Amino acid sequence: MTDLPTQARVVIIGGGVVGCSVAYHLTKLGWRDVVLLERKQLTSGTTWHAAGLIGQLRATANMTRLARYSAELYTGLEAETGVATGFRQVGSVSVALTGERLEELKRNAAMARAFGVPVEEMSPAEIKVRYPHLNLDGVTGGVWLPTDGQADPANIALALAKGARNRGARVQERVKVTRIARAGRRVTGVDWQGEDGSAGHIACEMIVNCAGMWGHEVGRMAGTNVPLHACEHFYIVSEPIAGLRQLPVLRVPDECAYYKEDAGKIMLGAFEPVSKPWGMKGIPESFEFDQLPEDFDHFEPILEAAVNRMPMLAEAGIHTFFNGPESFTPDDAYHLGLCPEMDNVWVAAGFNSIGIQSAGGAGHALSLWMDAGERPFDLGDVDVARMQPFQGNKTYLFERSKETLGLLYADHYPYRQKATARGVRRTPFHAQLLAQGAVMGELAGWERANWYAEAGQEREYRYSWKRQNWFENTAAEVRAIRGAVGMYDMSSFGKLRVEGAGAEAFLNHVCGADMSVAPGRIVYTQFLNAKGGIEADVTVTRLSETAYLVVTPAATRLADETWLRRHVGDHPVVITDVTAGEGVLAVMGPKARDLLRAVSPDDFSNDAHPFGQARQIEIGMGVARAHRVSYVGELGWEIYVSADMCGHMFEVLHAAGADHGLRLCGMHAMDSCRIEKAFRHFGHDITCEDHVLEAGLGFAVATGKADFIGREAVLAKRAAGLERRLVQFRLTDPEPMLYHNEPLLRDGEIVGYLSSGAYGHHLGGAMGLGYVPCAGESAEQVLASNYEVDVAGVRVKAEASLKPMYDPKSERVKA
Incomplete structure (x- = not known):
């Protein structure tokens, strides 16, 4: 009978490479009461059939940092544990077949130089030297990453598990978690059942959801949202090819293909543009090292292109045709961190076919986060708090997953919009903006007008690394904002109402700026962490003696609300998300005052309505609240309107605007204006590891007020320089x-x-x-x-x- 402890500091659910990595790294930090439970056998879900490609260059500096850590870890694991990881630093070649793809690869090479990753740009002739078997027809160039490699995925997981066991972790196979016990915002333990019929309960301080394609289901058991969906992933392995020697990993993204030499055979894998979601009715209880049915018709276009690109495949037979499931998230970034819905539920799941190269770094980062109680560095790209509640919807995940697998090898154009699972969240002005030529983009599920097409112009993106088809449209919108008046929809920005007798004291504790201001005052501020890093970038408007409105970026609304909730302590306050309750139109430009005077009897002079003030106004036959602030660096007001009056308010402003040069503007124009004014963009220019003073935002910090989070770090930085x-x-x-x-x-x-x-x-x-x-x-x-x-x-x-x-x-x- 299975005999498990009745108590643990942490229970890790899932024994793939990621779960094993978390256990390994926690024990390396000295954690001993670590229990890992695997429903079947270690690696039996996705890890066992992964391709094992170890790339080191990712889209951001910190994701690259984690991928490089993985490679370094795997290099030394065999010596530590005695389990061969099969890691070979064979390098990788990425090949472009178009000018646009070559531009992308050249930009990637530049990024690699900035991140300290060795890289070489290559001509077609140089590619042929590195990979002599390649047909160069149509090849425009490529890049060589000498420190990339490949490894044995299952053995990496087993080595990590052994390392964890050696330091005291309990790694138990053939035990399924059947229930997660909860009390309020905390889990208290897990019920388990073994295949041998035994069962029990483990009381624990926290859990980590490393359940891979079961992660969504386990997340719901724990009261958390972990949006991911399994997709079928195809590859073939050739028969042995005579004389085939060690080769670099080869990627031909324009043909959706990657190639890996292993033991004298070639593996050909695909990330096809339209993928096949799997497991819509749940994953079979018996699933263990299972393959999915072959679908040669689906794979045939990839194979046909590959035989042309790699002629030796035409001579070699197919030894294995493989189809296995892998999990994908709505934005192709994995889920890591503390779930916003609970205070002791962690997650590391949804690795979008890069689990092997990510597992080492992800386990390392998560363990540091769990140990210290704060992120070791900026993990915003993968922080599960970026996911919106609706994204756990199964229909949404099914539709989006058709696209996300293929996006791994699609052109990663700037401003590229997702094509699937669109139209979920619409602002109150959505229909009116479409009627005026809006071309929508999507952020956090919100449909937002990014630019406006002219009459007769196609209303869709034509992507490029150069000037895209909306370049001149946005230029005209910026001219309106700078020279006359522009109006854009800001309804998607998060709105959090903080109210109660303790609202002022609470926000003074959380915010760097002074919140002890008169009602109607708008304060620009940051939520700081103990190191002086920026956790949120917001404006806070005092609505009354006991109520404030915190306005956040659309993408970070949930994360910012979660930060507030986790720091409430004993303050008597209530926090309510009121985002959907009001629409917001920004009226910006030197003629903004003239336009508002034309539709309202209120006084918009500097004396009556100075910068940084909010007040109630009348517009048309309705009422609104006008906030005099600007993210574009012009005279202007953000008009907050109850959702029921948004249609009327838009009609009144738009009609009157004809006499004042009004132009409807999109998010691209707002971004152009904000960067000219050097306004910071949260998640890019300012993150949790960027000190508020080094970000140039010291003016927004009031160190003279009572203690607030990060105050000592601000004072220390001012003293040290x-x-x-x-x-x-x-x-x-x-x-x-x-x-x-x-x-x-x-x-x-x-x-x-x-x-x-x-x-x-x-x-x-x-x-x-x-x-x-x-x-x-x-x-x-x-x-x-x-x-x-x-x-x-x-x-x-x-x-x-x-x-x-x-x-x-x-x-x-x-x-």
Whole structure:
């Protein structure tokens, strides 16, 4: 009979490579009461059939950091545990068949240089030297990453499990978790049942959901939302090919294919554009090392292209045709961290076919987070708190998963929009904006007008790494905001009402700025962590003596609400998400005051309505609340309207706007204006590991008030001096485009990368923000250097400024 402890510090659910990694890393930190439960046998879900590709370059610096950690870990695991991991640093070659893909690879190579990953750009002839079996028809170039490799996925998991056992963890196979006991916002333990008929309960301080494609189901058992869906993943393995020697991993994304040499055979795998979701009725109870039915018709187009690309496959027979399930998330990023719905439920699941290369780093980062109670560095890309509650909907997951598998090898164009599972969240102005030519993008499920098409212009994106088809549309929208008046929909931004007798004291504890202000005052502030890093970037409006409105970015509404709830303590407050209750129209530009005067009897002069104030107004036959703030650097108001009056309010403003040069504007125009004004973008320019002073936001911190989270770190940094500064840049050549992660060079040496980028239509060039090391330097010394930005391998001269290049004194905002 299975004999398990009745108590543990943590129970890990799932014995794939990720669960084993979490157990390994927790025990490495000294945790001993660690129990890992696997329903069948270790690796029997997805890990056992993974391709085992170990790539080190990811889309952001910290994701690259985790992937590199995985490779370094696997290199030493065999010596530690005696279990061979099969890790071979064979390098990888990625090949482009179009000019657009080559641009992407060149930008990736530049990003690799910024992140410290060895990389070489290659001509077709150089690719042929690295991979002589490749047919070069249509090849435009490629990149070589010498430190990439491949490994044995199952043995990596077994080695991690052995390492965990050696340090005291209990790793138990053939035991299924049947129930998770909860009390309020905490789990208290798990019920289990063994295949031998035994059963029991383990009381625990926390659990980690590492259940892979069962992660969604286990998440619901724990009262948490873990959106993921299994998809069929296909590959073939050839018969042995005579004379075939060790080869690099080869990726041909334009043909949706990857190739791996192993023991004299070639594995060909695919990430086809339209995938096949699996397990809609649940995963069979007996599932263990199972394969799914073959679907040769589905795989045939990939194979046909591969036989042309790799002629030796035409001569070799197929030894294995494999189809197995892997789990995918709505945005192709895995889920890591503390679930927002509960206070002791952690997750590491949904690895989107990169589980092997991610497992080491993910387990390491999560264990550090669990041990310290705070993120070791910015993990916003994968933090499960980014998922919206509706994204756990099974129909949504089914529809979105058809696309997400294929997106791994699709062109990763800037501004690329998801095509599936759209239209779920619509603002109150949605129909009116569509009628005026809006082209929608999607963020956190919200349909948002990104740009407006002209009459007769196609209303869809034509993607490119150069100027896209909406470039001139956005330029015209920016001209309206800068020269007349623009109006855009901000309804998707999160709205959290904080009210109660303790609201002022609570927000003074959580926010860096002083919340002891008069009703009607709007305060720009941050939620700081103990290190002075930025957990949220918000505006807070005092509505009354006991009520405040916290306005957050749309994507971080849930995360910001969760941060507030976890820091309430004994403060007598109630926190309510009121996002859907009000629509918001931003009316911005030098003629904004004229437009509002035309539709309202209220006084919009500086004396009656100064910057940073909110008040009730009349518009048309309705009422609204006007907030005088701006994210675009112009005179303007954000008009908050009860959802029932949004249609009327839009009609009144839009009709009157014809006499004032009003133009409807989209999110791309807002982004262009905000980067000209050097306004920070949360998640890019400012994150939990960016100190508020180094981000240039010291003006938003009131260290003279009573104690608040991060105050000591702010005082310490002021005393010690800055180690880096966030600097604004503008390319002197107006043609290149910037997005983010482009290498930043100071006097010819790479010193960092751009945290965000966009085209500054008013200032006439691509712009970016990026951190520059400055220990011991004055502001003048930082600006005295020569700066360049590496755009796809070409160094472009850039102007640098510590003050906003547009309206540095904010005279226009306060006009």
